[in-house]
Amino acid sequence: MVQLVLTILIYLMMVIPVGIYVYHIAAGKHTFADPVFNRLDGLIYRISGIDPHKGMNWKKYAVSLLVTNAVMILLGYIILRIQSIGLFNPNGIGNMEESLSFNTIISFMTNTNLQHYSGESGLSYLSQMLVIIFMMFVSAASGYAACVAFIRGLAGKTKDNVGNFFADLVRITTRVLLPFSIIGGMLLVWQGVPQNFTGNVVVDTIEGAKQIIAMGPVAALEIIKHLGTNGGGFLGANSSTPIENPTIISNLIELYSMMLLPGASVITFGKMVRDRKREQAQANGQKLEIKGKASRSLTVWMYGREGRTIFAAMGIIFILGLGLCFWAESQGNPALADVGLSQTQGSMEGKEVRFGIAQSAMFTTTTTSFTTGTVNNMHDTLTPLGGMVPLLHMMLNVVFGGKGVGLMNMIMYAILAVFICGLMIGRTPEYLGKKIEGREMKLTALCIIIHPFLILTFSAIAVATQGGLEGITNSGFHGLTQVLYEFSSSAANNGSGFEGLADNTMFWNITTGLAMFFGRYLSIVIQLAIAGSLMKKRFVNESVGTLHTDTASFAIILVFVVYIFAALTFFPVLSLGPIAEHLSLWT
Structure with a gap:
């Protein structure tokens, strides 16, 4: 418990200055x-012919994002299909198969990084750099740019300008992702993560056998994998391996890397909304009485409260999920007692001894709350309730999320919450000083429903077809x-x-590719439209x-709305999966 509390406290001290810096960039x-x-x-800008001062409305911004990503998907797919060429391929890796190439390129362009392959045997160094690492930068910057445009729209300083997508893409990459990656990558190299272009090393073990030690530009991939909330590992076993994550210090570096920018986006949101409110109030010559204190001019502190809520x-x-995951893993597996083994030290199955239960639970909850996907333990071996936490947080998709994704999705629930509360008191709902009417509610409902759909x-298709059943x-x-x-x-x-799934087949490559594509781009377009x-x-x-949305009570309302919606949509299938497994195991 002390480990978990200290980890969270250090994060809170780090995220505020990073949030302020990102706010200045945005x-x-x-x-x-x-x-x-x-x-x-x-x-x-000069090389690309970009005019950074030329604003875009939400439609042009969305089209620019989609077209740019589409071109990169095409180029990345071609590289994967011809990666057997000798350039940066010391291990002689062959070309990637068609359906796997489709799945991989969609996965990395949508900031998912779902891997139906093992990086050390499935990709050349050329693909690791020009496709994987490059996509990790671009997909993260694209998502963060969409979030910044979304915040500008909510702040509403203009009627039709949400910014310039290309300028946002460049600024986020050069001023946030690149410098943070350089610093973090050097720290990982300091901890022993490889960064080279040599071929794999074959060594003799103490048992007299041969073992292959993977080499390559691992540190460069590792840092942007976490900083960009990407998650795809250089190796198949991801950050559970000593090559990607050798020490407890490297574990904390990777942990904080994936937590910083999603949390910073919420702080950025609060400050940008604060700026608009302050300017509006000053233009009207208004002052504000804050919670019974003497009337005074609007301050920076006051209008950070929307973000804090x-x-x-x-x-x-996040804390509720972390507590449940840590408790469940600490209880151990009762099946061990049936074969004469002790369960008093908790469930260590699938976990690295150098991290233990606490940091494994923290990493598990964080990687699925901040939608990163990297793992320092095998989620398939978690206890039923411990495994339900990462599953549920991905179903919710609002707990910080990836680059701004969690914030944008949580705003959808905030709009839903003010609508429900408005119905209760017979008023037209308002959010951030704007009336929420039919168009916004229809788009919000559609955006929320797409994910569970x-x-x-x-x-349902997977459990009803032969192609899906063969992977289980x-x-x-x-x-x-x-x-x-x-x-x-x-x-x-x-x-x-849950890597027990045999997922590198035509069925799983295509269906998950479609789920990744629609889950990414439909939501972004609808949110920009709102x-x-x-x-x-x-x-x-x-x-x-007026329902104030910058109070502690609204934060509680928001939590209840999220959980109620999750219960209505996902409780039946959770009951048939992890909950039923837990009951059968413990009874």
Whole structure:
């Protein structure tokens, strides 16, 4: 428990300054590094023909994102299909098969990084760099850019300008992802993670056998894999291997890397909304009385509260999930007692001794809450309730999420919450000073429903067809959990898996590829449409009937709305999977 509390406290101390820095990037404000990055960005703009000052409406922004990603998908697919060429291929890796290439390129462009292959045997160094590492940068920057545009729409400083996608893509890459990756990559090399271009090393073990030790640009991939909430490992066993994650320090570096930017996006949201409210109030000559204190001018502290409310709601769900996962793994496996083994030390099956139960539970909950997908233990070997936590958090897809994904999805639930509360008191719902009307509610409902629709529909197809059934390696309750986990991971753009599933087949490659594609781009387009609709509306004045969305009570309401929706959509299948498995195991 002390480990977990200290880990979270250190994170809170780190995320605030990072959030402030990202806010300055998103809002176009001055930073200490501008003298360097302005020159770099200007060079990229001149080469690419980008006018960074040319604004876009939400439709043009969405089209620019989709077309850019589509071109990169095509180029990446071609590289995977011809990777057997001798360039950066010392291990002689062959070309990737068609359906696996489709799945892989969709996976990495959608920031999912679901892997139906083992990196050390399935990819050349050329593919690892030009496809995997490159896509990890671009997909993360694309998602973060969409989030920044979404926030600009909610802040509503203009009626039709959510920013310039290409400028946002460049600024986020050069000013956030690249410098953070360089620093983090050097720290991982310091801890022993390889970074070279040599071929695999064959060594003699103490038993007299031969063992192949993977080499390559591992550290470069590892840091952007976590910083970009990507998750795809250089090796098949991901961050559970000493090559990718050798020490407890490297484990913390990777843990904080995947937590920093998603949390920072919530702080950025709060500050950008605060700026708009402050400017609006100052233009009207208004002052505000804050919770009974003397009336004073609007302050920076006051209007950070919208972000803090969202952060608190996400934090509550995260802490509840972490507590359940840690408790479940600490209880051990009662089946061990049946064969004369002790379960007093908890369930260590599938876990690395150097991390133990606490850091394994922390990593598991974090990687599926922040939709990264990297693993430092095998999720398939978790206890039923311990495994239900990562599964549920991917089903929710609002607990911080990937690059802004969790924030954008949680805002959908915030709009739903104010709508429900508005119905209770007979008022038109309002959020951030804008009326929520029919168009916004229809789009919000559609956005929320898409995620469970993809998970449950594809899961039903998998258990009803021969191609899907052939991949299930466990015929009991655990087998259903494997299926649910695979499609939840795909639709949530997470990428982790219950790796007992035999998923490298035509059926699983195509279906999960479609789930990843629609789960990524449908949600982004709809959310940008909602932001575009709200930004054109006039601000309404607060009244005695206005529901304040910057309070602790609204954070609790938001948590309940999320859990109620999850219960209505996912409780039946969870009952047939992990809950039934837990009851059968413990009774």
